[in-house]
Amino acid sequence: MRSVMLAIVFVLGIVGPVVAEREADLNRLSEILLVDDMIEILSDEGMQYGETLGMELFDGRGDADWERRLTAIYSQDRMKAEFRASFDPLLSDETLAAALAFFTTPFGEKLVRLEMSARLAISDPDVNAASEARLKAMIRNNDPLLPRIREYIKVYDLIDMNVASSMNETFEFLSAMGDMGALTDDMTESAILADVWQDEPQIRADTTEWLMTYLTMSYSPLSEDEMTKNIAFGRTDAGRQFNNAMFKAFGDVYAEISRKLGRAAAGYILSEDI
DSSP: OHHHHHHHHHHHHHHHHHHHHHHHHHHHHHHHTTHHHHHHHHHHHHHHHHHHHHHHHTTTOOOHHHHHHHHHHTOHHHHHHHHHHHHHHHSOHHHHHHHHHHHTSHHHHHHHHHHHHHHHHHTSHHHHHHHHHHHHHHHHTTOTHHHHHHHHHHHTTHHHHHHHHHHHHHHHHHHHHHHTTOSOTTOOHHHHHHHHHHTHHHHHHHHHHHHHHHHHHHHTTOOHHHHHHHHHHHHSHHHHHHHHHHHHHHHHHHHHHHHHHHHHHHHHHHHHHO
């Protein structure tokens, strides 16, 4: 018995530092990827979307109560916690090590900075419009960057993943409204799914245009060799697992936001109807 207890103590003594080291690595990766900065951008965009939604749903009657609901739904602290709760377990130790090795290099840090600055800039409607015009000019001129951007999108499966995420968010939002009794009786789950799928071609077209606009803005400063290196990471097992983990984690965050937004909208509508 004494030897068994000693063995348990010995194993626990090893596991503790290992767990702490993994946690430190996950925190470091999150910092390098500027996850907090990204969530701040997404939260601000969500608030703007929610305000527009309120104006549409309530005939311009959105008020301070709706604003409070939006603030709670798009809480940055909650979004960060939910992202990490989903993202961290999805990374194997090998993928975590590979992601750290890639993104802690000067090149990896450069990628993150370019992507973040472009993501922040494109949230401005005027910048987005100018970037769309620039993309059209690049297409007309057969810009050599475009095939590499399309290759990057294909390797990382960005269109299908983004389309699936957008459709799921819409489904969760409408389902939540239906569960609250804010939809007509004929809006069953199958009817909601049919409606969502009916919009798939437009969602795909919008997603493709947005991705091309955003990525050409992000990666225009890269050399040919740097773009090749960027794409190559996505072809590795670690790159694929990392990419899937990022999408799954943000997808989980937005699915929960969509459910809460649907319930909030339904509650607001139903209370106004009383």
